[in-house]
Amino acid sequence: MLSFMSLLSFVTAVLLLSLSNAQIMFGFYKFVCPNAEYVVYNEMVDILSVAPSLAGPLLRMHYHDCFVKGCDASILLNPTSNNVTEKVAAPNLSIRGYGVFDRIKEKLEETCPGIVSCADIVALVARDVVALTHGPFYPVETGRRDGTRSDAQDVIGNLLPSTSNITALKNVFLQKGLSIKDLVVLSGAHTIGTSHCSSFSSRLYNATGQSDTDLTLDKTYAQKLKSKCKPNDQNTLVEMDPGSFKTFDVGYFKQVLKGRSLFLSDEALLHDRETRTYVERQAMASPAEFFKDFGISMLNMGRLEVLTNEQGEIRKNCGFVN
Incomplete structure (x- = not known):
């Protein structure tokens, strides 16, 4: 008969395996980083109290990310000498608040290293912006992984101009x-x-x-x-x-x-x-x-072309691939 500790270890292993094989879901971080959503929300309370003008850009960040090759935080990747990323594509030049994700990611890495994706942070930030500007507080599915590709050319045809019919x-x-x-x-x-x-x-x-x-x-x-x-x-x-x-x-x-x-x-x-x-x-x-x-x-929208399981990665820094 299995000892209590052996049984506990077995149940924990099965649970972690099921989480690793899951698609996005409500409460994905419940057991592996239970305070994840609280960390994001608390940071957003502080950020919007100081810089309320970031609310609009941070909400639209989710759309600008998801409509270009899916919700994978590709919009957060910094350009390099070898790659012109989505961040500097013309439709994204008016977006502000990238430092917010760096700040939140740093807090989450202190709490749960290598667990929470930047893609999920984008979705949670959007939700919290809405709630903190007197809108609804809606549940968000989590479990997305981060993409490793970001190309300004991918924006073309996916983010339509404000003159669209x-x-x-x-x-x-x-x-x-x-x-x-x-x-x-x-x-x-x-x-x-x-x-x-x-x-x-x-x-x-x-x-x-x-x-x-x-x-x-x-x-x-x-x-x-x-x-x-x-x-x-x-x-x-x-x-x-x-x-x-x-x-x-x-x-x-x-x-x-x-x-x-x-x-x-x-x-x-x-x-x-x-x-x-x-x-x-x-x-x-x-x-x-x-x-x-x-x-x-x-x-x-948050379900568009998400990366899960072994796809993509969990970035250590939202602006760079690992």
């Missing part, structure tokens, strides 16, 4: 295995954060190539934007959800419906029956439905 947006989401509902729900992430004038200035000064203003923009709003964004302004930041850009709410949908969205890709949601219906409903509703839907759509 509804056809292009739908095509990319469907190619990723996501739904049209996921498209409109995840667009709601624009409820927090800011954007550079350069991302939407064409709507103000050259909408059709005739030095004109986009007629779909509310006239009063367009004039207000022009007062902030002069032609060729590359530096000024504008709130994406005027009046509540620090709060995760349904204000974004209200703005889109009123013709006060910054990007053509936001206004494009009114050009499809399914996405428009959702915008109209959320613009008139309490945030309960949107909050629930957002958590589900973030889970769906």
